Amino acid sequence: MLQHRSLAGRALPGAQQRPCVASARRVIVRAKEPIVAATTLLEKEQEAAPSAAPGRGAAGAPSTSGSKWVIDESELLTSTAEHRAWTFGPMALMGAALAVAGSHVDGPGGALSAASAVLAAYVLSDLGTGVYHWSVDNYGDGSTPVFGRQIAAFQGHHVRPWTITQREFCNNVHQVFKPAAYPAGGMLLLSPVLGVWPGFFLPSFLFLVCMSQQFHAWSHMKKSELPAAVVALQDAGVLIGRAAHGAHHRPNFEGNYCIVSGWWNQALDDSGFFRWLEKVVVATTGVEPRCWYPPEHGWIEEVRPQAK
Ligand SMILES: [Zn+2]
Ligand SMILES: [Zn+2]
Known part of the structure; x- marks a missing residue:
């Protein structure tokens, strides 16, 4: 028997489940300035969800008991010292690994190898973000182990997509750079023994995947809100643009997943790659994807509130 909505279909609480917010452990710092309709994910008290029964409740409303994360509306959007440390620290590790790789380049052949590695990292990072x-x-x-917060954040983004545009740079990207600190450290340790090509490819790929969080934010902004250089890169197709990513934000959120350049989106969607992959997952695990069904109540995109 298929297990649709046992793992795949459980909804996180939306605005209709405010009582859950009351049971959340407050781990945020409030900004001095009023914040309009920002959201964050708060870790619930473990004892607040003793019965993690998945799926919908008896009345057909989304189950709120199974998720470890809930949405909060008074989120800090500015960057803190901790955000900056978790952004620039891993960036420094990646930069150091690239510097070691650079010290191995000797002559035009090495330079060509380094350039091809960076180009490959750029092309494949788009594919990587799409699959992820x-x-x-x-x-x-x-409540999924390890990835639960990321899953809740991505799915919460479908409900309130404008929130990502309100975050300052380090506030936004540290969420991805922080877990990347560990592979970045590993790359730096290995860098003395890596050849030029992997020495350039690995840190470049990791950096671009982390930066996709910001490329994604830029794709939700109007051109008038973006630096001219970003608009130029979007217009040139180097970075994913507003129209290309906007195509993802249509229920059932079943395509246009790539968020670096978006180059892979058409090939992946036209070829039916993800539908094939979903059938493989169903055949092997019995779990259906969310995108086979309309979004559940509470996960339909809300209207952006007007700033006062
Ligand atoms: Zn999405
Ligand atoms: Zn988006």
């Missing part, structure tokens, strides 16, 4: 985005949009929920 597809997986967290469609499987698991806020």
